[in-house]
Amino acid sequence: xxxxxxxxxxxxxxxxxxxxxxxxxxLLHPEYGYYTTRQPFGRAGDFTTAPEISQMFxxxxxxxxxxxxxxxxxxxxxxxxxxxxxxxxxxxxALRACTAVPGFLDAAxxxxxxxxxxxxxxxxxxxAGHAVSWVDTTDALPDQPLFAIANEFFDALPIRQFxxxxxxxxxxxxxxxxxRLAFGLGPSLPQPxxxxxxxxxxxxxxxxxxxxxxPAVSGLADRIAGFGGAALIIDYGxxxxxxxxxxxxxxxxxxxxxxxxxxxDLTAHVDFEALAxxxxxxxxxxxxxxxxxxxxLGITQRARKLAATLNEDALTNHISAHxxxxxxxxxxxxxxxxxxxxxxxxxxPGLEP
Numbered sequence: 001x002x003x004x005x006x007x008x009x010x011x012x013x014x015x016x017x018x019x020x021x022x023x024x025x026x027l028l029h030p031e032y033g034y035y036t037t038r039q040p041f042g043r044a045g046d047f048t049t050a051p052e053i054s055q056m057f058x059x060x061x062x063x064x065x066x067x068x069x070x071x072x073x074x075x076x077x078x079x080x081x082x083x084x085x086x087x088x089x090x091x092x093x094a095l096r097a098c099t100a101v102p103g104f105l106d107a108a109x110x111x112x113x114x115x116x117x118x119x120x121x122x123x124x125x126x127x128a129g130h131a132v133s134w135v136d137t138t139d140a141l142p143d144q145p146l147f148a149i150a151n152e153f154f155d156a157l158p159i160r161q162f163x164x165x166x167x168x169x170x171x172x173x174x175x176x177x178x179x180r181l182a183f184g185l186g187p188s189l190p191q192p193x194x195x196x197x198x199x200x201x202x203x204x205x206x207x208x209x210x211x212x213x214x215p216a217v218s219g220l221a222d223r224i225a226g227f228g229g230a231a232l233i234i235d236y237g238x239x240x241x242x243x244x245x246x247x248x249x250x251x252x253x254x255x256x257x258x259x260x261x262x263x264x265d266l267t268a269h270v271d272f273e274a275l276a277x278x279x280x281x282x283x284x285x286x287x288x289x290x291x292x293x294x295x296x297l298g299i300t301q302r303a304r305k306l307a308a309t310l311n312e313d314a315l316t317n318h319i320s321a322h323x324x325x326x327x328x329x330x331x332x333x334x335x336x337x338x339x340x341x342x343x344x345x346x347x348x349p350g351l352e353p
Contacts (some may be wrong), residue, residue: 003032003262016175020158034338051090054321062094068348076107078145078165083113084153086128138219146223155267156213181258217278230341237270245269285339285351291332296350
């Protein structure tokens with residue numbers, strides 16, 4: 001049975017599904033889910049993340065956290081965590097760069113937040129030679145100082161979508177139309193938790209919320225608030241959700257998210273305001289474009305140093321990678337960076353309070 005057939009049978013029996021339920025099944029079904037059956041990363045996959053574009057990204061992220069660790073008193077031991085680490089490329093680059101920081105790797109206990117057995121196996125191979133442990137969720141991280149990275153993690157969390165209808169809201173659902181998956185709307189109902197959004201929306205506007213975001217963020221925030229540290233969160237999105245950002249990506253192209261469940265990656269833009277609110281009592285930095293953040297960390301100087309060792313195609317690809325990570329028309333503006341840290345402390349380098 002294909003995943004599409006499974007979904008159709010489930011909806012026929014139980015009625016329309018919420019969008020977050022649909023996303024969860026498509027991404028995580030143990031037999032047919034996207035992360036179970038597909039190789040999502042790189043040119044041969046469906047999308048390319050910043051660590052796969054250039055080693056500079058992971059190097060600078062690692063050194064940023066290492067400098068922050070030093071400025072916060074070099075606690076030992078501490079947890080060096082990554083949420084949704086893909087193939088482990090970012091962590092490998094970060095660890096290589098941080099060998100130059102005295103004491104950092106000795107004090108670091110590397111923990112990866114990853115639920116997929118297939119991806120854990122890839123991470124184990126990439127990080128061979130390092131002592132690594134895995135947890136399924138952030139609330140299972142050790143109770144000690146935490147320095148964490150989350151690059152393109154929160155965009156994959158399932159969302160719900162609501163369309164304003166007067167002072168009430170209708171939820172977007174996945175149902176059936178002539179035995180095909182189709183979007184529809186639930187009944188108009190009051191949503192007391194959206195009361196504040198009545199001031200900045202009008203009839204027909206859509207907002208997106210993620211019930212999974214709060215628990216994922218609080219697992220980080222509880223440890224940072226209690227034991228110290230910081231979390232760097234890098235993703236695409238905006239300060240406040242407005243409009244439909246749900247999308248499916250297959251072979252680097254946008255596709256119909258209902259056409260072939262389990263074959264495409266499903267994501268939505270991150271609501272950074274909701275993320276910051278979920279992180280209380282931690283402080284958070286200003287939301288900063290990725291390009292600005294990387295330039296503050298010295299990516300152009302690093303790019304020039306690497307370029308001196310390259311020629312021909314390798315040099316062309318290197319220049320292209322630098323542009324893709326930083327230029328406003330590429331990832332430089334679409335992707336944003338925010339840091340969580342203890343109240344009264346300073347944010348990591350490259351970010352303003």
